[in-house]
Amino acid sequence: MKPYELTIAQAMEQLASGALSSRELTQSCLERIKAVDGKVKAFLTVTTEQALGQADEADRMRTRGGISPLCGVPLSIKDLLCTKGIVTSCGSRMLEAYVPPYDATVIEKLKEQGAVILGKVAMDEFAMGSSSENCAFQVPENPWKLGFVSGGSSGGSAASVAALECLGSLGSDTGGSIRQPASLCGIVGMKPTYGLVSRYGLVAFASSLDQIGPLTRDVTDCALMMNAISGYDLKDSTSVQRQVPDLNESLTEGLQGMRIGVPREYFGAGLDPEVRSVVNQGIEVLKGAGAKIIEVSLPHTDYCVAVYYLIATAEASSNLARYDGVSYGFRDLEAKSLMDMYRETRSQGFGPEVKRRILIGTYALSAGYYDAYYKKASQVRTLILDDFDRAFGQCDVLISPVVPTPAWKIGEKVDDPLSLYLSDILTISANLAGIPGMSVPGGFSHQGLPIGIQLQGPHFREDSLMKVGYNLERALNLPPQRPKIS
Amino acid sequence: MKITQKEVERVAQLARLYLSQQELETMTGQLDTILSYVAKLDELDTQEVRPTTHAFSLCNAFREDEVICSLSQAEALANGPRHNGEAFMVPRIL
Numbered sequence: 001m002k003p004y005e006l007t008i009a010q011a012m013e014q015l016a017s018g019a020l021s022s023r024e025l026t027q028s029c030l031e032r033i034k035a036v037d038g039k040v041k042a043f044l045t046v047t048t049e050q051a052l053g054q055a056d057e058a059d060r061m062r063t064r065g066g067i068s069p070l071c072g073v074p075l076s077i078k079d080l081l082c083t084k085g086i087v088t089s090c091g092s093r094m095l096e097a098y099v100p101p102y103d104a105t106v107i108e109k110l111k112e113q114g115a116v117i118l119g120k121v122a123m124d125e126f127a128m129g130s131s132s133e134n135c136a137f138q139v140p141e142n143p144w145k146l147g148f149v150s151g152g153s154s155g156g157s158a159a160s161v162a163a164l165e166c167l168g169s170l171g172s173d174t175g176g177s178i179r180q181p182a183s184l185c186g187i188v189g190m191k192p193t194y195g196l197v198s199r200y201g202l203v204a205f206a207s208s209l210d211q212i213g214p215l216t217r218d219v220t221d222c223a224l225m226m227n228a229i230s231g232y233d234l235k236d237s238t239s240v241q242r243q244v245p246d247l248n249e250s251l252t253e254g255l256q257g258m259r260i261g262v263p264r265e266y267f268g269a270g271l272d273p274e275v276r277s278v279v280n281q282g283i284e285v286l287k288g289a290g291a292k293i294i295e296v297s298l299p300h301t302d303y304c305v306a307v308y309y310l311i312a313t314a315e316a317s318s319n320l321a322r323y324d325g326v327s328y329g330f331r332d333l334e335a336k337s338l339m340d341m342y343r344e345t346r347s348q349g350f351g352p353e354v355k356r357r358i359l360i361g362t363y364a365l366s367a368g369y370y371d372a373y374y375k376k377a378s379q380v381r382t383l384i385l386d387d388f389d390r391a392f393g394q395c396d397v398l399i400s401p402v403v404p405t406p407a408w409k410i411g412e413k414v415d416d417p418l419s420l421y422l423s424d425i426l427t428i429s430a431n432l433a434g435i436p437g438m439s440v441p442g443g444f445s446h447q448g449l450p451i452g453i454q455l456q457g458p459h460f461r462e463d464s465l466m467k468v469g470y471n472l473e474r475a476l477n478l479p480p481q482r483p484k485i486s
Numbered sequence: 487m488k489i490t491q492k493e494v495e496r497v498a499q500l501a502r503l504y505l506s507q508q509e510l511e512t513m514t515g516q517l518d519t520i521l522s523y524v525a526k527l528d529e530l531d532t533q534e535v536r537p538t539t540h541a542f543s544l545c546n547a548f549r550e551d552e553v554i555c556s557l558s559q560a561e562a563l564a565n566g567p568r569h570n571g572e573a574f575m576v577p578r579i580l
Contacts, residue, residue, distance in 0.1 A: 101561040194542050208540050237547035238540070306524040317501060327574050328565035338579045347504040355503055359494065359513060360520060362501040376527050378537030383530070385538060418519050434541025459542055
């Protein structure tokens, strides 16, 4: 087994025993990137020198003792988390040359714990998209089948983990952007409860929905990364002050006493039969592990996409107003007047999907339309939250598909924005409700494309998701397959 | 029609964007499709429902009024597309 094939937990053991150094592990990942990234196209920036420097520092930290689980572990970072001194492009021409003067809080935490940052990975521009095809620079491909999407918007994160270029990644999830690519690439991805992980230094898309979370090869690694990034932060006023549990403790076998809800609206028409059968198999194995299965209803599911694409675009139109060409980012230097500078800068700097969403959001917030669109959507959001409250009165965790279909061909859905928006139907309600959600690998389609299973829980019950996810992983016992990247 | 080209032009102006004639035509069509779709929210009676702006509401995040380190002037200016070492430079406005 090559070092780059190790999970974080396995690498931790080898690093601790001295069988492997962080430099060797980091070099192994860098070589893997060199070998396969020309095809996978996950990395926008590879920070070879810094990574090796961090690896050496981690090896020194280790000899001093008292180290954290991520010490010396090489990771990739979605290119919308600010990394001091390293370009943070957000997949956009607008920020192509932006070098943040500070680290995001999650990056600060990873560095303090001795993690190694291999580089920054591709994503949909400003995290707007479900396939990473809106990236202004390159489109990452699915390691399981080149030419197919890796999902989005954290497509580079998912592709880099699935292609064994790094041991884990940080992404962000506004409407499914961690869980959906994790599902399409056959890895684990978690969107934490809103407020559990600091958003300071995350380039904002829709501030009431955005959350940072990990993408990893298995559930154990997910728990390790969650432990490393969770916690209150003074710099994020929406971060929540509460005790952060050690999620490792939830990784135990047996689900006796656990009630798992099956939301019937998530299994409607349009669900691919292979996806349905993978999820049904997941339900069966959980039953076998001792869980009680209950059918529940989330009656407003059908309205989620409409609510989401009004609230997310409204917040985006406001957040992205900051890109005016004045203090950072791209500017049209030819413009003669200030107004012309704003409009030229924004028109040249943003891609079509970003413009589309800014326009929808601006319209939904404009005088005369605010009540009909933004306020209405915010009211229906309350009904969606109430649905979850009722469901979690009956069960501890919800199980469902993540995406209605396996990955599709690059280019297949680019001309029809609404059909792509509708593919988010199963993930966006967790963001609207602020609850945690997780994607766990469930199986493969006949074409060899991965299919994930989604778990959702009440606010701050990541521990329940970990427990169910761990049992699901154990019971399904999928043979350790590796994508053949060719 | 939920939205006309003229309205899209007005919204683009509010959003500080220019749209070419072709972009305007494509965007109008796409925005019309999307706005027609979201109109399904009208099926629901929400007269008595309070709006949610944050899923997990917190009340007043205060902190002590302490001076902490911030970026130096040079760091703050470093990403500026045009600056004179003291301030960002923009086209003349007066």
